[in-house]
Amino acid sequence: MTIWSSTRQTSSQHENNGNGRSRIGSLWIKLMSSIGWYPKGMPEEEKWLILKLDLSILIFGCLSFFTKYLDQQSITNAYVSGMKEELGMYGDQLNYITATFWASYCTFMIPACYFLTHYPANRVLPALEIGWGLSTFGLAWAKNVETLYAMRFFTGLFECCSFTGTIYVIGSWYKPGEIGRRVALFFIASPLGTMFAGYLQAAAYTNLNQVHGLAGWRWLFIVDAIITLAISAFGFFVFPDVPTRKKPRFITSEEHALARKRIEGLVAPPQLQLSRDIFKRVFSRWHWYLFVLQWTLMDQNFLPGSQPFSLYLKAKSDIYSVVQINTIPTIVTAVSIVVALLCGVIADKTGRFWLPAIAVTFPVLVGMILLVAWDVGESGRLAGFILTGFEAACSPLTMGWASVVMAGDAEERAVVTASMNAIGQAITAGTQVVQFPASGAPNFRGGFISVLATTVAQLGTVLAILFLSHREGKHKQNHGDVSSEPEVVVVDRELDKTLEAGR
Incomplete structure (x- = not known):
């Protein structure tokens, strides 16, 4: 809060009331300017505004997203750390519990995002987080599997628009050329939550197991809930x-x-309600179809490095300890964080979301080939799982790309981004039960083959989005559309020259 003090004070006010705070903010702005966080030539007063927006939107957004994935991953960490045995779980019940969460999450996502257009986001999103914090707390006292189903249903309900809601707010305050790196920064909170869940469960198992008569996996949910409610x-x-x-x-x-003036003509203002022709606009354009397809493929390609990796390690308990089973998958998370943030910066710098999206797909292909081959030794299989961490960059790249392409229509942006998340996750909720059943560990051959196929398909979808967004950008420029500003519609000028030469 100290940096948020007004920068429009007089010099005497600075000396008497805010000089220290202003100096800290100025140093921070200089530091971030030196690494290219702020565009060259941006006025000082605008930098101060962006700093305040970053501190408010991104700090809570990242912490909220962190707890979302902390709570999601904890069910797997608890399963491999004693919950399975204590509650008498068997077969594919873990998959069905996960599917229950996603079914609830996807069913309520689009209605919740519609609700978000009617009521203040700064009240709706924190209130929903209280809900999933309480349902996470309920998991700590589960005496049977039925309680797990109920609590995960409510967790999915309350988490349903935390991701798309924050993306919607980011897309409403920033210029399109500023979105990529901020969506990437927001996104890396999810692998951080996943990583922290592994270390937290390892610590709970080591230090809290049987404290006050509670197993370590129960303490994990209690600590998760306290963190979530505080945030x-x-x-x-x-x-x-x-x-x-x-x-x-x-x-x-x-x-x-x-803030309102700087996005005028670049980003359509969010509406208080959806207009009657919104679905006609959405379904008559290519945006919904290809971005939903891309997100669905990406969700499939995420799968091997998450729950299946933990189940693989659990099945090899003669090699890996409980602590190792919880911490080794965090390597995938570390890869995700570095790659996602790097790709977000590249996308903003070049305006080419497609370039890093294609680049990160190839390591995933290599990883899936290793897992399909299987007979590559223990280190080869571990490398296969870890390489799937590169897929994480596709999430912020795809969402950032969608936000930029649809910057001129806030209603469409809300519906399409919500549909991406809802449909992609709904399909994944069903396919993960078939592709990666807990009873099939350690070798999920059918799942590995299907993900290899969807990774190849992802390359084709990225190229299709590139071609259509390029064509749409040219059309808007030729017709003098205000949304054809370079920061709004991604137009690869070098590709344009190449296509012209080819004609």
């Missing part, structure tokens, strides 16, 4: 609504006016 309370104070509504408490009226 949700924080969100009520710092997270903003969209700029067309009430002014956030941490910026001045002048800065609020600047």
Whole structure:
């Protein structure tokens, strides 16, 4: 909060009231400018505004997304750390519990995002986080599998629009050329949550097991819930609504006016309700079909490095200890974090979301080939699982690309991004039961083959989106559309020259 003090004070006010705070903020802005976080030539007052937006939107957004994946991953960590044995779980019940979560999550996602257009996002999202924090707490006291099903259903319900809701807010405050790196930064909170869950479960198993008569896996859910509820309370104070509504408490009226002016003509303002022709607009354009397809393929390609990796290690308990089973998958997470952030910066710098999206697909292909081959030794199989971590970059790249392509229609952007997440996750909820059944560990050959196929298909979808967004950008430029600004519609000028030469 200290950096959020107004930068429009007089020099004497700076000396008497905020000089230290202003100096910290100035140093931070200089540091971030030196690494290219702010575009060259951006006025100082605009940098201060962006700094405040980053601190409010990204800090809560990242922490919220962190707890979302912390709570999601914990069910797997608990399963491999004693929950299976204590509750008498058998067969593919873990898969069915996961499917219950995703069924709830996907069913309520689009209605929840519609609800978000009617009510302040800075109230809705933190309130929903309280809900999933309480349902996570309920898992700690489960006495049977039925309780797990019920609690995961409610967790899915309350988490349903945390991702798309935050993306919607990011897309409402920033210029399109600023979105890629921020979506990437927001996204890496999910692998961080996954990674932290592994270390937290290892610590709970080692240090809290049987404290007050509770198993270590139960303590994991208790600690998760405490973290989640604390962060949700924080969100009520710092997270903003969209700029067309009430002014956030941490910026001045002048800065609020600047925030609205800087995106005018570049980003369509979010509406308070969906218009009657929204579905006609959505389904008459290519955006919905290809971005939903791309997201669905990406969700399939995520799978091997998550729950299947943990089940693989669990099946080899003669080689790996409980602590190793919880911590080795965090290597995939570390790869995800580095690659996702790097790709987000490249996308913003070049305006070419497709370039890093294609680049990261090839390591995933190599990883899947290793897993399909299988007889590559223990180190080869571990490498195969770890290489799937490169797929993580496709999530922020795809969502950032969609936000930029649809910058001119906020209603379409809300529906399409919600559909991407809902449909992709709904399909994954069903396919993961068939592809990676817990009873099939350690070799999920059918699942590995199918993911190899969807990874190849992902390359084709990226190229199709590139071609159509390029053609759409040229059409808008030729017709003088305001959304044809270079920052809004990704137009690869070198590709344009190549295509012209080919004609």
